[in-house]
Amino acid sequence: MSKIGESNFLFNFISPVYGLFYNSQKKKYRTSLEKVKKDFDISSFNSVIDVGCGTGALCSVLNETKISVTGVDPAKRMLNIGARKEENKDIEFVQAGTNSMLPYDDKKFDISIASYVAHGIKADKRKSLYLEMSRVSKRYVILYDYNSNRGFFTNIIEWAERGDYFNFIKNVKSELNENFKSVKIIDVDVRAALYICEPY
Numbered sequence: 001m002s003k004i005g006e007s008n009f010l011f012n013f014i015s016p017v018y019g020l021f022y023n024s025q026k027k028k029y030r031t032s033l034e035k036v037k038k039d040f041d042i043s044s045f046n047s048v049i050d051v052g053c054g055t056g057a058l059c060s061v062l063n064e065t066k067i068s069v070t071g072v073d074p075a076k077r078m079l080n081i082g083a084r085k086e087e088n089k090d091i092e093f094v095q096a097g098t099n100s101m102l103p104y105d106d107k108k109f110d111i112s113i114a115s116y117v118a119h120g121i122k123a124d125k126r127k128s129l130y131l132e133m134s135r136v137s138k139r140y141v142i143l144y145d146y147n148s149n150r151g152f153f154t155n156i157i158e159w160a161e162r163g164d165y166f167n168f169i170k171n172v173k174s175e176l177n178e179n180f181k182s183v184k185i186i187d188v189d190v191r192a193a194l195y196i197c198e199p200y
Helices: 009-013 015-020 022-035 057-064 076-083 123-136 152-161 165-179
Strands: 047-051 068-073 092-095 109-115 137-146 182-189 192-198
Touching (some): 022 057, 047 057, 047 123, 057 076, 057 109, 068 076, 076 092, 123 137, 137 165
Parallel strands (some): 047 068, 047 109
Antiparallel strands (some): 137 192, 182 192
16 A cells, blocks of 8 residues: 555544554564565665655664664654654654655665555656655665555555556566666565665
């Protein structure tokens, strides 16, 4: 599900629902990052920005690896859920739009990551997202998002959300190859992948 829209009203409104899935999201992220560790060890980096971090579940898992973590999201109530948790006291949560310039200097972070954000926005806004994530990243831009293995219920949910899921999964490989120097894809489960992109 996308965390980004033209307005953050919806995501502020449904933040309590997202909060209910915080622990299960953490478990899934932890399992996925452990699964890919031999191919791509995120804990080997010093700093990361999670763009569109929502309630901060991924931020929390990244923080467990002792990386310096910053999470940004336009929905203040989403951020508040993560910020209130004792385990996240070392994480910087910042309210910022992800369809605009991030409030950080060039190459501020070793890596940037966006989890289930890209598929929910149109192609032109994805390009802006890729460019901005590239600007603030020294090493890699990482998307944790759907792969091309469509599921019946996912199709229904994403159709109802009216994001750009269907175009994203059809064009993601060519789209990323157009916007990055190199792209490595690692499936983390049946319907999701890490897209590890090296900026120009």
